[in-house]
Amino acid sequence: MTYSLLTGLRVLEIGSMISAPYCGKLLADAGAKVVKIEPPGVGEDARRYGPWPDDVPHPERAGLYLYLNANKEGITANLETPTGRGILNQLAAKYDVVVHNIPPDEMERVGLDYDAIAADNPALVMASISPWGLSGPWRDYKAYDINLAAAGGICEGLGASDREPLTFGTPEVGYFAGMAAASSIVLALLGRDAYGGQHIDIAEAETMAGLYNGPEALMAVYEWRVTRRTGHHALDFPYPNCILRCRDGHIFVGSPEGRQWRRLLEIMGNPDWSQEQRFRNRTAMNNLYADEVDGYVEAWLADYTKAELLEIALENRIPLAPVRTYEEVRSDPSLDDLFVVIERDDTGPVAYPGPPYRLSETEVSAAKPAPTLGQHNRAILCDELGYSAADLVKLYQTGII
């Protein structure tokens, strides 16, 4: 599904894996024309990450790539060569936006020096996404998802006290950087008449240590809550606020409001244990007796499936939420119109998540599949930039595209 909010906007993306590609996807799904530049021959890293249909690896069928690059056009250019950088420059001179996640110490080498490329296009908005930002002592440090999660405050509180701290189960940090970059870009465009083009510096680590987790970091100042690895429980919340076992899997059980807890107990038949004096204060109950109470609650939960518990939650307005597998997420009818079926010759129809917001006043068009490597070389280089067919052949033969 593609909206028409950004119709007419032209974006160049030099992205790999998640952060810049997710930014490009947000812009593309909102209606922008997004042209992705990949290294010739191999393409970007997500093509080698997987997963693949029936576990048959192929760079054109890598799931993460297909998802994050739907609705884009794709060209190849070797930015290590002056000719390749020339193509980037020619496009940047005509486009509105560049977004990339090339590391800071490589930017200049591959032609992403903002002042140089904006010389011909002062209205250009360029977003540079990097692990640590374009300044500061760690500017050129490397990082993958777990390093950003570790420095960003995700790991310190995840896991058991006698084991290693955990990170997200799949790479996640890039999405936050992508959202921050896409938001910054549209806001910069709103101010373009007044301020012209701008160079935007988004640090992945800061999206986690700041917006995602900043308020929590500041709690240290007030000595409110010391984050510790306390397994599936978190300290200093009223019990229950945790994931417990039920008949066919796991369910989140919460009750921040007293009436929710009272209703849950009612449904459980007001068991004797719940009347004990030591369970009067639910925060004490959580901090001191959580494991014991888990046993009581799980004994009740064992008779119910996730689906039955969700019904109970809806009927009684209490916060129970099944821990859903990805299969269950995909088959949730309430998410039907989030998933968009896109057909490519080599994969058949596959349902991908589309934009996570719905709009009232915009045209909607069908989503296009992610481009094959260099699929739009002719359309972009010849039709937009005026290269001849003979040039195109020569650029290919010399490894530029």
Added chain:
Amino acid sequence: MVEQSNSNNNGAEARPGVLNGYRVLDFGWVLAGALPGMALADMGAEVIKVETRQRLDYMRMGRPIVGDQPDPEQNPMFHNVNRGKLSVTLNIAEPDAVELAKRLIARCDVVIENFSPGVMDRLGLGYEALRQVKPDIVMASISSTGQDGPLRDLRAYAPSIGSLSGLDSTMGYEGGGPLGLKHAFGDICGALHAVFAIGAALLHRNRTGHGQYIDVSMLRATVVTQGVGLMEQALTGRSLQPRGNYDPTMAPYGNYPCAGDDTWVSIAVKSEGEWQSMVRAMGSPAWAADDRFGSQYRRQRHRRELDALISRWTAEHEADVVTELLQSHGVAAAPVLGAEERLFHPHFMARGLYSDTEHPALGAEPVFNLMWNLSKTPSQVRRHAPLLGEHNREVLCGYLGLGEDELAELEERRVVY
């Protein structure tokens, strides 16, 4: 509080922002609803928070409690996510307050709300009603599970979204159950997608003259971040389970123990070159030449043994030392930072990630910065979070032309309350 902070936006003259001239009426509360307005204010918009003593924003009274008892002006969390806004107290259970809100909306570009689905309609503040007073209004509703559909009325909090979205299903030790993420992941995803959609809708409005209603659900906004898990399921039929610290393309990949009490360093190695560099950084121990670790494939296959050997090495050094050493060899590493360590981290301090803001009730207190660093108009904390109703006079008299008597009378009747 943050004595060493070297970047203090507050108090400095407010710099221009890309959203100067845009006005937002912000009914958002708690976290997911408050953040979009905060971000727009940091970017220069005038954001008027509508709140009421009749039903305080929970976050004003939440933890941490500074002082002897909860006080609506003393919550640092609230101050963080509402800084930069103005506050008007309108008790919108009263029809006269709804009328005042509408008169304000007629002068706004954007309306944000995250009440339970249906509440704005019931109050007479639904999108269709707002269009009557401002035809090109951009209205964003943020909810847990969407404005309609079978899950609409589910009582859902941040952890519920983690569970429903699939996010929690892979978060845990290998072979163990899901632990649950203890952060407001869904709130942040919902808020950020809302900011993006609002910005894009304003560009669309400026181009076409049409307003927009935007329905963002935290559930959907979280599901879209589950690319690897959702695609694995779609293409192979497998639903991923908890795998500990794992990446299919990297080994080592994990958090390793360091010298000191419960301190850890994260290390991630993808390419053969990175591995060779790491071996050199470790002083080329004999075990590193073992056949079991001779390729990325083999390191993946023997990652448990690899982790144990690396842990022996890291355990002899402090996390900062391992980080500096590996990074100087071009290997990705970073300590597992706690809250205070983040607050005083030299890199974050150099970039001004946190800074002090003067608040009338609490004095200098730290706030995190948005760090949307636009070269000419960077995000900026422009003023402290408002006191309840701090701008009633400025907004209601100044914009709507109410007289002092009228305002007093509305306060008396608890319309302005």
